[in-house]
Amino acid sequence: MSEQEHSEHIVPPATYLAIILTLLFLTGTTIWAAFVNLGRFNIVVALAIATLKATLVVLFFMHAKYSPKRTKLIILAGIFWLALLLGMTLSDYITRVDYRGVRFPISQVSQQLPAQRG
Amino acid sequence: MSTAAAAPVKTMPEHHYLNATYGIRSWLLTVDHKRIALLYLASVTFFFFIGGFFAMMIRLHLLTPSGYLLSADTYNRMFTMHGVAMIFFFLIPSIPAVLGNFLIPLMIGAKDLAFPKINLLSWYVYVVGGAFTLYSMVSGGLDTGWTFYTPLSTVYSNSAVAPAVVGIFITGFSSILTGLNFLVTIHTMRAPGMTWFRLPMFVWAHYATSIVMILGTPVIAITLALAGMERLFGLGFFNPAMGGDPILFQHLFWFYSHPAVYIMILPAMGVISELIPTFARKQLFGYHFVAAASLAIAVIGFLVWTHHMFLTGQSTYAALVFSFLTFLVAIPSAVKTFNWVATLYGGSISFDTPMLYAFGFLGLFLIGGLTGLFLGCLGTDIHIHDTYFVVAHFHYIMVGGAIMGYLGGLHFWWPKMTGRMYPEWLARISALILFVGFNLTFFPQFLLGYLGMPRRYHVYPPEFQVYNVMSTAGASILAIGYLLPMIYLTWAAFCGKVAGDNPWPATGLEWKTQSPPLTENFEVTPVVTWEPYDFHNRPDLGLDAVAANGVVPAHGDD
Known part of the structure; x- marks a missing residue:
């Protein structure tokens, strides 16, 4: 260096x-x-x-x-890993089905449960 | 020793890192990577015995179907604290922080790690984190399982979750600092001639481990911080009653905690890659592939985490994807295993204690790894999920793999660390005791799991008793197998036979300096002109004379 x-x-x-x-x-x-x-x-x-x-x-x-470029590479690697975490977690959330086997949009994931509770 | 007449009498070097300075301050304020490694050795051993105590309580309790020793609630605390102590405070720091700390600068021909003070800081951070977790253990303990699943850990548990979470959060930083130190050291401090492809496999393994430590550990820190905030302040991240998603916790938790398994096993693989060429006296087969396999395991290891969650509410599509990716990890693992076996082929094998541990590792890791595929397969996982099959599987990896590697490494480098040999025959016998005890403890658990005994229960149907008795008997043998090395290694550090610079002989740079090394490691910076594990072009190892006389070189103190 x-x-x-x-x-x-x-x-x-x-x-x-x-x-x-x-x-x-x-x-x-x-x-x-x-x-x-x-x-x-x-x-x-x-x-x-x-x-x-x-x-x-x-x-x-x-x-x-x-x-230096190596530091930038490390930062990009960190962002890439964050993208892996979020992206692959989403592979679960955007393909979930409810108990009838019907797909529901991700925005309802959190609303689903309180509704069932009530 | 058969060649004793010809060999000069070995004496301890006059100056070395152990007698460079004296007093408690010289240890607690040291920036010498070798002394910090010994500080870590003492602290991880402490946690190992705490975790071992909980393990004995579990096994004694399960001796009878109705469990005569502990209450149901206490049993929950025992297996939780066993997991927390063993995983976060023993297995994760064991090989990197003890052997890695001691050996990486020696192996690459450096005077110390890149950031010696950060190295000391990492030990203090570990101790502070450990103190918080110990506090949680003595103030009622923890009953959530080591996985801290929500909403049990954030809403319902009445145990000391908060201090344990704080302790693990803090200890995570120790891991990050160690990983950072290793990466910078390996990049910038290699001796002249020590090219990337001349690095010992131990260093490659720690390079891969450090990547996992740096990229993964922040995620567990923030995940446990979120769980802590939910528990203490009622913020609804994971609690469905407040609009949170408990599966989200599992996603975040396993994003670190699955790669954490590779933090445990990759360094052990690095140790085995050193032991097998040394005791087969043969170059490591497929050097580049073994190095690449370490990196591949580190990377693919990040992409498999939801295989812990197949039977939660996650989507079938995600389960399929992660099941496929889980099968991919088997490829680099198998590459390594086949290369080790190929190294043995045609080698001049000697059965010294470290090699016995390496053989133990090969067999046990094979069983542990292949049973992992049973669990990664969506269909079979439905049957064996959350049974003793899982418990047996991960103990074959973590104990059979990681601890075998750790103990093999400790025996192999003990002469370098202390300048003295351990008693060879006692060590061989205790390696055998360990192997027998281990298999007797955990193999019946595969059968128990297959027959349907769920994990984490304090009682079980009477028909399972025979396997549980076997397992408990095995655990008591295993305990002897752990106590013996602790006793004779401590004895050997003070009273063992003087080892000399390179007792095996091995090819690494760490064996080119005196045992125990100077504080500065080398008198002059070494220049590397040989390929790794090359026994043929190394007259300095003294093997030519041995071949000419037809005498097998002496190992250990025999």
Whole structure:
């Protein structure tokens, strides 16, 4: 590994300021979106904003943007593993059937049980 | 010793890591990977005996169908705490944190791990986590099963779930730190000439294990944190009454806890890959394939977790997919097993104690692995799910595989760790006792499970008694098989015969330095010019002279 890869990249304070303001703006957007009923897209919008915020934090505050390629590879591997966890768990949830053998959408997984309880 | 007249008298080196400094502070504040390995050795042995105590309680209780020893509730606590102590505090740290810590820098020709202080921190984190879990054990114990299934663990259990969960959460970080340390060390600190494909298989196995530790452990940490929050603050993640899904807990739990099995078995496979070439005096067959198989097991091991959940409410489609993926793990496991057997073929085999453990591993891992396929098969799993068949299967992997590897490794590297040999014949006998005791304990459990005895029950129908008596008798033999090595290895560390640098002889870099090594491991950084496990082009091993005289080299202290 060359010396250059070890050297710290100096980030100007203006960049940090811009990022924190963007994050605060996105937090506001999340709150605003929570009061707008978008139907099944409620969760999609909330998660999209959260993902964008997390990406900004990782890229700038955690210096991933200025890191060597091997560090980026490790980060991508972590994200890939998270995708495995979520994706393969979904292979269960999106193919579940109820006691009659009828498929039901994932959004009802959690609603199914309290209804049965009542 | 038949060649004693020719051999010079061996003496302990004047300076080594054990006598470099003295006093309790020199141990508790050490950053020497070898001393930290010994700290780990003491602590995992402590937890092994706690777990072993619970195991004895379980087996004694099951001696009679109505269970005369413990109440139903106490029995639940016994098997839960047996699992928690053995899995989280013994099996997962055993080989990586003890043997891995001690050997990886020596094997790659480095002075220490990449982050010595983080290494010490990992031990303290382990101790703090262990203290929380011990607290839960003495303050009433835990009765959820080691799997902490919800909603039992989050709503209904009246036992000390919270401190146990906190303890395991904390200990997870010790595992992550160890894995991180190993990965960075293997990447950046190899000696000149130690290329990737000259690494000992032990190091490859730990590389694969470290990947699992780093990628898997955060998931169990967050899963147990969610369960803890549900229990303490009533947040509804898994409780169906609050809109949660209990199966979600099982998905998250097994996403770590299945790969955790590979954290236990992969390092043991690494040990076996060292023992077999050494005692067959032959190059490891299919080096590249054995190395690749370690990585394949680590990766595929992440894709099989719901085979623990076939009979929950998960979808049939998911069960089919995961059943197929489970069968795939058998391929790299079989690649390894066949390569070990092929290494033995035509070798000059000697039956020293470590090799006896390696043979034990081969047979027991084979049975454990193949019975895993019975369980991974959707049809047969319906019959044997949650029976003693499962208990027998995973004990063949975890005890027959992982602990055999651990003990084989301890015997093999004990001369390196302490500079002294263990008593060879006593060790051979105790390896045999262990093998007999193990099979007598767990083979009847396969039959019990097939006949339908469910696991985790404190009573059973009288027709199952004969198998349970056999199992309990086996467990008492097994206990002797564990106590003997503990006693004679401790004795040998102080009073055993001086071993010399390379008593076997073996080809690894760790045998090129003195026993016990210096704090800095090597006087000068070694340069590696030979291929791994190559006995032919290594005049320094002294085997040519042996061949010329027709004398078999001495092993151990015989």
